[in-house]
Amino acid sequence: MPKFFIKTYGCQMNERDSEQVAHSLVARGYERVGHEAEADVVLLNTCSVRDMADQKALGKMGMLGRLAKERPHVVFGFLGCMAQARGGSLLKDLPHVDLVVGTQKFHRVAEYVDELVVKKTARPSGITDPSYRRMDDLRVSIVDIEKEAGSQSTIRNQQLTPTQATAFVSIMQGCNMHCTFCIVPQTRGAERSRSIDEIVAEVRDLVSRGVKEVTLLGQIVNLYGRHEFPKIDNKSAFVRLLESVHEVEGLERLRFTSPHPIGFRDDLIDAISRLPKLAEHVHLPLQSGSNRILKAMHRAYTAEKYLELVQRIRLARNGVAITTDIIVGFPGETDDDYRQTRDLVEDIQFDNAFVFRYSPRRDTPAAEMPDQIDENVKEERNQDLLEVVNTSNRRILQRLVGTQVEVLCEGPSKTNRARLMGRTRTNKIVVFPPSQKRRPSGEIEELVGELVNVRIERANGFSLYGMPRLE
Ligand code: SF4
Numbered sequence: 001m002p003k004f005f006i007k008t009y010g011c012q013m014n015e016r017d018s019e020q021v022a023h024s025l026v027a028r029g030y031e032r033v034g035h036e037a038e039a040d041v042v043l044l045n046t047c048s049v050r051d052m053a054d055q056k057a058l059g060k061m062g063m064l065g066r067l068a069k070e071r072p073h074v075v076f077g078f079l080g081c082m083a084q085a086r087g088g089s090l091l092k093d094l095p096h097v098d099l100v101v102g103t104q105k106f107h108r109v110a111e112y113v114d115e116l117v118v119k120k121t122a123r124p125s126g127i128t129d130p131s132y133r134r135m136d137d138l139r140v141s142i143v144d145i146e147k148e149a150g151s152q153s154t155i156r157n158q159q160l161t162p163t164q165a166t167a168f169v170s171i172m173q174g175c176n177m178h179c180t181f182c183i184v185p186q187t188r189g190a191e192r193s194r195s196i197d198e199i200v201a202e203v204r205d206l207v208s209r210g211v212k213e214v215t216l217l218g219q220i221v222n223l224y225g226r227h228e229f230p231k232i233d234n235k236s237a238f239v240r241l242l243e244s245v246h247e248v249e250g251l252e253r254l255r256f257t258s259p260h261p262i263g264f265r266d267d268l269i270d271a272i273s274r275l276p277k278l279a280e281h282v283h284l285p286l287q288s289g290s291n292r293i294l295k296a297m298h299r300a301y302t303a304e305k306y307l308e309l310v311q312r313i314r315l316a317r318n319g320v321a322i323t324t325d326i327i328v329g330f331p332g333e334t335d336d337d338y339r340q341t342r343d344l345v346e347d348i349q350f351d352n353a354f355v356f357r358y359s360p361r362r363d364t365p366a367a368e369m370p371d372q373i374d375e376n377v378k379e380e381r382n383q384d385l386l387e388v389v390n391t392s393n394r395r396i397l398q399r400l401v402g403t404q405v406e407v408l409c410e411g412p413s414k415t416n417r418a419r420l421m422g423r424t425r426t427n428k429i430v431v432f433p434p435s436q437k438r439r440p441s442g443e444i445e446e447l448v449g450e451l452v453n454v455r456i457e458r459a460n461g462f463s464l465y466g467m468p469r470l471e
Contacts, residue, residue: 001029001030001031002030002031002040002041002117003030003031003032003033003038003039003040003041004022004025004030004031004032004033004039004040004041004042004043004113005032005033005034005035005036005038005039005041005042005043006018006021006022006032006043006044006045007036007042007043007044007045007060008045009044009045009046009047009053009056009057009080010045010046010047010049010053010080010081011047011049012168012215012217012257013170013188013217013218013219014045014046014047014080014081015168016155016158016168016169016170016217017045017079017080017103017106017155017170018045018079019158019159019168020106020107020154020155020156020157020158021043021045021079021106021109021110022158022159023157023158023159024107024109024110024157025041025109025110025113026159027110027157028110028114030110030113032159036064036067037067039074040073040074040075040117041074041075041077041113041117042064042067042074042075042076042077043076043077043078043079043099043109043113044057044060044061044077044078044079045079045080046078046079046080046081046082046083047080047081047082048081048082048084048085048183048187048361049081049182049183049184049361050356050359050361051359051360051361052359053082054082057078057082058082058094061076061078061094061097062094064076064096065094065096068096069096072120073120073121074120075098075099075113075116075117075120076094076096076097076098076099077097077098077099077100077101077109077112077113078090078097078099078100078101079099079101079102079106079109080101080102080103080106080187081103081183081184081187081188082187083100083101083102083103083145084102084103084104084145084186084187084188085183085186085187085362086100087100087102087143087145088100088143091141091143097141098116098120098140098141098142099112099113099116099141099142099143100141100142100143100144100145101142101143101144101145102144102145102146102187103151103173103187103188103189104146104147104148104151104173104189105144105145105146105148105151106151106154106155107151107154107155108144112142112144115142116140116142119140120140147189150192151173151192152170152172152173152174152192152193152194153194153195153198155170155173156170156194156198156202158206160206160209160210160211162210163210163411163446163448163449164210164211164449165210165211165212165213165408165409165410165448165449165450166211166212166213166214166215166408166410167206167211167213167214167215168214168215168217169199169202169203169206169214169215169216169217170194170217170218171193171194171199171216171217171218171221171224171241172191172192172193172194172218172219172221172224172225173188173189173191173192173218173219174188174189174190174191174192174219175188175190175191175219175220176190176191177220177260177298178298179287179297179298179299180296180297180298180364180365180366180369181297181327181330181358181361181364181366182361182364183361183362183363183364184219186363186364188219191219191220191223191226191227192228193218193224193225193227193228193229193237195229196225196229196237196240196241196244199216199241199244199245200244200245200248203245203248203251204248207248207249207250207251208250210449211251212250212251212252212253212408212449212451213251213252213253213254213255213279213408214245214251214253214254214255215255215256215257216241216242216245216254216255216256216257217256217257218256218258219258220258220259220260220263221238221256221257221258221259221263222236222238222256222259222260222263222264222268223238223260223262223263224236224237224238224241225237225238225241234267235267236263236265236267236268238263238268239267239268239270239271242254242256242271242275242278243271243275246275246277246278251277252277252408252451253277253279253408253425254275254277254278254279255278255279255281255427257283258283258285258325259282259283259284259285260285261284261285261286261299261301261305261306261309262300262301264284264309264312264313269312269313269316270316272313272316272317272320273316273317278317279425279426279427280317280318280319280320280321280425280426281320281321281322281323281351281425281426281427282313282320282321282322282323283322283323283324283325284306284309284310284313284322284323284324285324285325286306286324286325286326286341286344286345286353287299287325287326287327288303288326288327288330288333288337288340288341289303289306289340289341289342289343289344289345290303290333290336290337290338290340290341291303291304291340292332292337293330293332293333293337293341296330296331296332296366296369297327297330297366298365303340303344306344307344307347307348310322310348319426320426321351321352321396321426321427321428322348322350322351323350323351323352323353323354323427324348324350324353324354325353325354325356326341326345326353326354326355326356326385327356327357327358328341328355328356328357328358328378328381328382328385329357329358329373329375329377329378329381329382330358330366330373331358331366331369331370331371331372331373332369332370332371332373333358333373333381338381341385342384342385342388345385345388345389345392346388346392349392349395349396350389350392350393351392351393351396351426351427351428352389352393352462353385353389355382355385355386355389356382357375357378357379357381357382358373358378360372393462394459397428397459397462397463397464398459400428400456400459400464401456401457401458401459401464402455402456403455403456404453404454404455404456404469405424405425405428405430405453405454405456405464405466406424406425406451406452406453406454407422407423407424407430407432407451407452407453407454408422408423408450408451408452409421409422409447409448409449409450409451409452410422410423410448411448412434413431416431418434419431419432419433419434420432420433420434420447420448421463422452422454424464428463428464429462429463429464430454430456430463430464430465430466431463431464431465431466432452432454432465432466432467432468433467433468434447435447435467435468435470447468452468452469452470453468453469454466454467454468454469455467455468455469
C-alpha cells in the first residue's frame with residue numbers, strides 16, 4: 001500500500017488535524033513513514049498565523065520539487081490554514097502540487113489522496129515503466145477550500161501509540177473575535193462547537209485506550225458553545241463540558257487551550273477551584289500591557305482587568321502556573337506602551353511566555369495601520385521582554401528543586417533518548433532516568449505512559465531534572 005508522510009506547522013490544533021488525516025489514511029491501508037523521501041504521498045499541514053510560518057511551508061514545498069522530478073508518481077498536498085487562505089493560487093508557482101485542502105475539509109483528504117494516487121500511477125496498457133506519469137494527468141489537481149456545515153464534528157479519530165498517555169481533543173473550530181492582528185477568523189471560519197455528548201464519548205474512548213490526560217482544544221476554547229448551547233444554572237457550556245469530561249472514569253488530568261481572558265467568568269473560576277482533575281496550569285494570552293494597544297488590537301479587556309483575573313485564578317487554585325502570549329511591536333506601540341507591558345510582565349511573574357514580534361498578515365486590519373514599527377525596535381523589545389520572562393521562569397523552576405512532583409511520563413527525552421521525559425501538572429518538563437517500577441506481583445513495569453513521582457534535583461534552562469521515587 002502507498003506510504004504517506006505528513007509534516008505539521010503551527011499550533012496544537014494543527015497537530016490534532018494532522019492526526020485526524022493520518023488516522024483516515026491508515027484506515028484506508030496507507031502506511032505512515034517518518035521521512036518524505038520514502039513516501040508516495042507528502043502532505044504539509046500549514047499555518048498562517050505569522051509570515052514566517054507561511055514562508056517555511058512554501059520553502060519546504062519548493063524544495064520538494066526536486067523529489068517530484070525524481071519520483072513523479074508522488075502526490076504532494078498543502079492542507080490547513082495557508083491552503084485555506086491561498087487556495088488554487090498555490091498551484092501557479094508550485095506546479096508539482098496536486099492537492100490543496102482547507103480547514104473545513106480535513107475529513108475529505110484521504111478520499112482525494114486515493115483519487116490522485118490512482119490517477120498518477122495509472123499507466124496505459126503496454127507501458128510498464130513504474131515511474132510513468134500520464135502527461136494529461138499533470139494538469140489534474142484537487143482544490144477544496146469550501147465551507148462545510150458540521151465540519152467541527154469531523155475531527156474525532158486518532159491513532160494512538162501503544163504507550164500514549166496524552167491526547168488532544170478538538171472541541172470547536174473557528175473564532176468570531178476578530179483581533180486586528182489575527183488571520184485565524186479568515187482561515188478557520190466562524191465559531192462552531194461539537195456537542196458535549198460527542199466530546200465526552202471521544203474522551204471515554206481515548207481513556208479506554210490508555211490515555212490519562214486530555215487537552216481540550218479550541219481557538220477560544222473557554223467560549224465553547226456560546227452560540228449553540230444556552231447557560232444552565234448560570235453555568236456556561238464550557239463549564240458544563242469540563243464537568244462532564246471530569247466525570248470520565250480513569251481520566252487523571254484535564255487541560256484546555258487557548259482561552260480568551262473575557263471568557264473567564266465566575267463559573268469558570270469556580271470550576272478551577274473545585275474540579276481536581278483540572279491541571280494547575282492556565283495559558284492566558286495577554287498580548288499587551290498597554291490599554292491603548294489592547295484597544296487597537298480589539299482585545300476587549302484592560303491591563304487592570306487582566307491582572308485582577310490572574311489574581312482570581314491564583315486564589316482559586318493553589319500553585320497554579322500561568323503562562324501567556326505577548327506581541328511586541330504592534331503598530332503604534334510607543335516606548336511607553338512597551339514599558340507598560342514590561343511592567344505588567346514583571347509584576348505578574350509568569351511561569352513562561354511566548355513573545356512574538358508583530359508580523360503583518362495580509363487582509364487583517366493591523367497590517368493597514370499607520371506607524372508600523374521598525375524591525376530593529378521589535379527585536380530589541382523582544383529580547384528585553386524574553387529576559388524578564390526567562391528570569392521569572394528560572395526563579396519558579398528553582399523553587400521546585402528539592403520537592404517531589406507528579407509527572408506523566410511521555411517517553412524518551414528529545415535531547416537525550418537514554419532518558420525519559422514527562423510533564424508536571426503545572427506543565428513543566430521533567431527529565432529523569434529510565435528506572436523501572438516493580439508491580440506488587442514482582443513484574444517489571446515500564447514508566448512510559450505512567451504517573452510517576454519524581455524528586456527534583458536541579459533546574460536547567462526550561463527543564464527540571466530528578467529521580468523517580470518508585471514504590
Ligand atoms: S481570539 Fe483573537 S487571536 Fe485568538 S484566534 Fe480569535 S481572533 Fe485570533
